[in-house]
Amino acid sequence: TRIGLSYDKLCQSVKPGNLILLSDGSISVRVDEITSDRELRGTVLNSKVLGERKNCNLPGVKVEIPVLTEKDIDDLQNFAA
Secondary structure, three states, X not given: OOOOOOOOOHHHHOOOOOEEEEOOOOEEEEEEEEOOOOOEEEEEOOOOOOOXXXXXXXXXXXXXXXXXXXXXXXXXXXXXX
């Protein structure tokens, strides 16, 4: 089974043994192997149904995601009091 995630640097951020928690942690995936810069293999540790557009958490992993988007910055510069 394949699961697509929108975090472009996932394979650079995790290492074997890390957990990927999906759908508020109801699904746990252990990273087994990084196979490329866009794909990894993992083992699902429990059985739950994964719906569409669920969140993803990477406990203990430093992620490279900007806190503020360009729109957030524009809103702050132009509309904040």
